[in-house]
Amino acid sequence: MLKRPEQKYRAFAPIPLADRTWPDRVITAPPVWMSTDLRDGNQALFEPMDPERKLRMFRMLTEIGFKEIEVAFPSASQTDFDFVRRLIEEDHIPEDVTIEVLTQSREHLIRRTFESLAGARRAIVHLYNATAPTFRRTVFNMSKEEVLALAVSGTHLIRELAEARPETEWVLQYSPETFSATELDYALEVCDAVSAAWEPTPERKMIFNLPATVEMATPNIFADQVEWMHRRLARRDAIVLSVHPHNDRGTAVAASELALMAGADRVEGCLFGNGERTGNVDIVTLALNLYSQGVHPGLDLSDVSRVARTVEDCTQLPIHPRHPYVGDLVFTAFSGSHQDAIRKGMAVQRAGEHWEVPYLPVDPHDLGRTYDSIIRVNSQSGKGGVAYLLEHSYGLALPRRLQVEFSGAVQRLTDATGHEVSAGDIWRCFEAEYLAADDPLTFVGHHLSEHGDQQGIALDIRIDGREMTLHGVGNGPIDAAVHALGAEVKVLSYAEHALSQGSDASAVAIVELSAEGLPGSIHGVGMHANIVTASLRALVSGINRAHARIAGPDRRRLVPVDPHMPERDQAAAAR
Numbered sequence: 001m002l003k004r005p006e007q008k009y010r011a012f013a014p015i016p017l018a019d020r021t022w023p024d025r026v027i028t029a030p031p032v033w034m035s036t037d038l039r040d041g042n043q044a045l046f047e048p049m050d051p052e053r054k055l056r057m058f059r060m061l062t063e064i065g066f067k068e069i070e071v072a073f074p075s076a077s078q079t080d081f082d083f084v085r086r087l088i089e090e091d092h093i094p095e096d097v098t099i100e101v102l103t104q105s106r107e108h109l110i111r112r113t114f115e116s117l118a119g120a121r122r123a124i125v126h127l128y129n130a131t132a133p134t135f136r137r138t139v140f141n142m143s144k145e146e147v148l149a150l151a152v153s154g155t156h157l158i159r160e161l162a163e164a165r166p167e168t169e170w171v172l173q174y175s176p177e178t179f180s181a182t183e184l185d186y187a188l189e190v191c192d193a194v195s196a197a198w199e200p201t202p203e204r205k206m207i208f209n210l211p212a213t214v215e216m217a218t219p220n221i222f223a224d225q226v227e228w229m230h231r232r233l234a235r236r237d238a239i240v241l242s243v244h245p246h247n248d249r250g251t252a253v254a255a256s257e258l259a260l261m262a263g264a265d266r267v268e269g270c271l272f273g274n275g276e277r278t279g280n281v282d283i284v285t286l287a288l289n290l291y292s293q294g295v296h297p298g299l300d301l302s303d304v305s306r307v308a309r310t311v312e313d314c315t316q317l318p319i320h321p322r323h324p325y326v327g328d329l330v331f332t333a334f335s336g337s338h339q340d341a342i343r344k345g346m347a348v349q350r351a352g353e354h355w356e357v358p359y360l361p362v363d364p365h366d367l368g369r370t371y372d373s374i375i376r377v378n379s380q381s382g383k384g385g386v387a388y389l390l391e392h393s394y395g396l397a398l399p400r401r402l403q404v405e406f407s408g409a410v411q412r413l414t415d416a417t418g419h420e421v422s423a424g425d426i427w428r429c430f431e432a433e434y435l436a437a438d439d440p441l442t443f444v445g446h447h448l449s450e451h452g453d454q455q456g457i458a459l460d461i462r463i464d465g466r467e468m469t470l471h472g473v474g475n476g477p478i479d480a481a482v483h484a485l486g487a488e489v490k491v492l493s494y495a496e497h498a499l500s501q502g503s504d505a506s507a508v509a510i511v512e513l514s515a516e517g518l519p520g521s522i523h524g525v526g527m528h529a530n531i532v533t534a535s536l537r538a539l540v541s542g543i544n545r546a547h548a549r550i551a552g553p554d555r556r557r558l559v560p561v562d563p564h565m566p567e568r569d570q571a572a573a574a575r
């Protein structure tokens with residue numbers, strides 16, 4: 001890179017429009033959308049789409065709701081010519097859809113263009129020529145007057161050919177190419193000369209399309225250029241003012257939005273921003289930006305992933321995983337605080353209310369995307385994400401202190417692997433940590449009995465390979481089991497809930513225990529169709545987990561059961 005870039009590049013001069021009005025405007029309605037996927041998008045591919053792909057793309061564009069579609073540059077190749085013929089002859093064009101075709105301002109190309117359109121119900125003939133100074137100088141080697149005459153002569157020829165074919169409803173579109181780099185007064189002079197030659201009326205409008213063929217400046221400059229034209233164009237009430245932004249500076253979406261505020265009625269672009277170099281403006285992003293502001297874009301993107309897969313297949317270009325609204329990762333949070341806020345936001349979001357979930361500008365469901373991938377867990381994640389995945393994938397709701405405890409286990413897993421972990425990985429980690437905690441005690445079975453207002457239990461357990469039945473009494477099954485085991489633990493909290501999915505068990509029980517020698521508390525979890533069995537398993541899991549963490553004599557107080565002691569002595573010891 002140059003040390004003195006100012007010696008090679010210069011800033012775009014501001015537009016003299018002190019009384020600009022666009023900054024105060026709000027977009028309240030969608031523009032007319034024109035898809036140029038099959039023309040500008042297609043001319044920018046390694047391999048242009050074959051006829052079948054073109055047709056598939058055309059069908060999808062009509063299904064989404066585009067009413068204007070630029071389908072080809074028919075005079076450029078036989079393939080493009082034949083595609084236009086096929087659309088017309090095989091009747092692929094819906095009643096309310098108008099096809100558009102592009103042509104240079106050259107007689108043989110314009111005539112060929114009209115040949116391709118024979119029999120069309122309605123067609124937009126898109127005439128262009130470069131107007132910017134560099135092009136006038138180097139591409140055409142023409143004066144301003146000659147370039148203006150090129151545009152006007154093309155318009156006259158199109159008018160003549162159109163008048164000779166009244167069975168088709170003809171619309172003229174004219175683009176001063178690289179409008180973004182053309183002197184504004186000259187762009188206006190050329191456009192006014194073209195409209196004088198075509199004579200549009202409010203009932204029979206023509207389209208002026210202002211292309212940022214190359215994006216040259218900040219989006220506010222483009223907005224100024226558009227407002228400047230919008231306020232000065234002759235026959236404005238007979239003109240549909242269109243923009244065609246490219247994305248060289250990465251700001252085509254912003255430029256288009258500001259252009260709409262500045263007076264544009266129509267936007268040309270491609271799905272997901274395909275197109276020459278850095279692409280045409282991305283119509284999907286523009287449309288969904290509108291949607292996120294409460295304005296229906298008039299395009300149906302309720303299955304945006306299907307649209308994406310079709311576009312990828314037709315263009316053979318991948319869509320970036322962070323592409324707005326559609327990328328595989330855009331409804332995904334890895335970081336702990338984001339996951340926590342999303343989970344809390346989702347929990348309080350009610351149907352019919354304004355969307356207020358943190359970090360998610362739109363509800364993924366509206367675009368046919370699911371919540372499954374919203375939260376993903378790696379080493380940057382916290383307890384919220386882990387809890388979300390267990391709840392949404394397995395119906396397992398963890399109390400807050402258990403979330404904190406278990407996230408340590410997941411953290412160890414993600415630190416060890418360095419990779420993202422799936423809901424399945426987390427579930428297996430949870431099973432290993434809590435449900436498989438069966439050493440030294442293994443729960444085998446139980447029988448309950450009434451003891452006045454107390455509960456009696458005969459608890460079958462296995463320890464060191466030996467099965468035994470211990471007896472205890474308490475104010476409930478867990479209390480009775482604690483007494484049967486003679487374990488010196490305190491049950492701090494207990495939770496249970498039904499499990500809806502992900503496991504054969506239909507209930508989960510969670511106990512939180514404290515014990516001498518154990519810093520803080522520890523949890524045990526049990527699952528079973530019978531909730532009492534689940535709670536006893538939870539107790540045994542909690543005691544085993546505490547046992548693994550306590551050293552020295554305190555351990556003995558936790559599991560005093562001696563497998564070599566006769567059973568009746570065990571029961572007496574417990575009592």
Ligand SMILES: CC(=O)SCCNC(=O)CCNC(=O)[C@H](O)C(C)(C)COP(=O)(O)OP(=O)(O)OC[C@H]1O[C@@H](n2cnc3c(N)ncnc32)[C@H](O)[C@@H]1OP(=O)(O)O
Binds near residue numbers: 077103106140213276
């Ligand atoms: C910004 C855009 O995306 S515009 C669309 C661009 N798309 C395409 O170009 C794809 C299809 N194009 C093609 O297949 C060919 O360019 C064709 C068939 C249209 C023309 O082919 P050719 O006649 O061989 O010309 P070529 O491709 O070299 O184009 C350059 C010529 O077109 C002229 N030209 C370029 N634009 C225009 C225009 N709008 N009106 C009149 N002449 C033009 C140039 O001055 C140059 O003429 P020259 O040969 O006398 O110097």
Ligand SMILES: CC(C)C(=O)C(=O)O
Binds near residue numbers: 209212
């Ligand atoms: C033909 C015009 C509209 C064009 O594609 C461009 O300027 O980018």
